[in-house]
Amino acid sequence: MSTLTDLRIAAVGDVHLGEDSRGHYRKHLEGIEERADVLMLAGDLTRHGTLEEGRVVADEFRDLPVTVVAVLGNHDYHSDQQYEIASELRDAGVTVLDDDGAVLQCGETKLGVVGGKGFGGGFAGKSASEFGEREIKNFVAHTRHIAEAWKVALKEVQADHRLVLSHYSPIKETLEGEPPEIYPFLGSYLLAEAVDTAGADLFVHGHAHKGTEKGMTPGGIRVRNVALPVLGRAYGVYCLDDCD
Amino acid sequence: MEAPQYVAARVQRALAEDARTHELGIRVDIRGDQLFLRGQVDGAEQRERLGAVAHETAPALHLHNEIKIVDIVEPGEDEHLD
Ligand SMILES: [Fe+2]
Numbered sequence A: 001m002s003t004l005t006d007l008r009i010a011a012v013g014d015v016h017l018g019e020d021s022r023g024h025y026r027k028h029l030e031g032i033e034e035r036a037d038v039l040m041l042a043g044d045l046t047r048h049g050t051l052e053e054g055r056v057v058a059d060e061f062r063d064l065p066v067t068v069v070a071v072l073g074n075h076d077y078h079s080d081q082q083y084e085i086a087s088e089l090r091d092a093g094v095t096v097l098d099d100d101g102a103v104l105q106c107g108e109t110k111l112g113v114v115g116g117k118g119f120g121g122g123f124a125g126k127s128a129s130e131f132g133e134r135e136i137k138n139f140v141a142h143t144r145h146i147a148e149a150w151k152v153a154l155k156e157v158q159a160d161h162r163l164v165l166s167h168y169s170p171i172k173e174t175l176e177g178e179p180p181e182i183y184p185f186l187g188s189y190l191l192a193e194a195v196d197t198a199g200a201d202l203f204v205h206g207h208a209h210k211g212t213e214k215g216m217t218p219g220g221i222r223v224r225n226v227a228l229p230v231l232g233r234a235y236g237v238y239c240l241d242d243c244d
Numbered sequence B: 001m002e003a004p005q006y007v008a009a010r011v012q013r014a015l016a017e018d019a020r021t022h023e024l025g026i027r028v029d030i031r032g033d034q035l036f037l038r039g040q041v042d043g044a045e046q047r048e049r050l051g052a053v054a055h056e057t058a059p060a061l062h063l064h065n066e067i068k069i070v071d072i073v074e075p076g077e078d079e080h081l082d
């Protein structure tokens, strides 16, 4: 039974749908309205980031009985068609975040969702910094700009609960299982720092297929890696507040 | 003879960069003339494509495609965050 303030958040990332995947994922979404109030898609929705694959994704998540919010992942950027893919998704009724926020009305409860693709750079003490070659500076500055945008958006959002939706990870804990040498390409502590500063109830990400589901930011915000291979199930469901 | 580390790195790059696969999470190990692919994908077609790209990249090696296919199962229990 749920009370009025309960919020059940379904989340999955890295579904990596290809043109041969039409209908494959959709069947697992049957009955989602019984299990959850909203569905969060944590990027890497396609394999190669083509518009054709974007259309497959849009059809898989079209007209669901729950609100769907998505961010894109690095695979969705591969063919330089990220904007076209995002507008296909929006036409299908999916809210696509791009370093901004949205407020969803879930019954009596307002859920603020902030996020975007995120980016890498590494983790405190073992991270790249904006120094030296232009290429390295651009790499780290990209993450910094994203983190700043999320911090602003989180502070602006007026809601009962706040959730951050990202493709890249804010912490190392949910990367455990991946080779440590590639951690700088899997996430950045700048994302965690921004979110710890502004505050949130939950941080959901994907990208690290061999990572671990559960972790926490240094500021105590719960982090969940919802990459499909990590979950091993169609989606995870996380309840905020006192639902049972 | 080329060092096996370079061959393995080239195969791994091919699996990530080849338009047929774009798969980043596959482990490539070479032992003598044996090439092992390990990891998880969501379908038999992708596993076969990965095997094909690996074989084209290192045709002299004997390929062992040990990639597993993961089935999506129905969502399990909720987790309560309080
Ligand atoms: Fe992915």
Ligand SMILES: [Fe+2]
Pocket: A044, A073, A074, A075, A167, A206, A207, A208
């Ligand atoms: Fe990714």
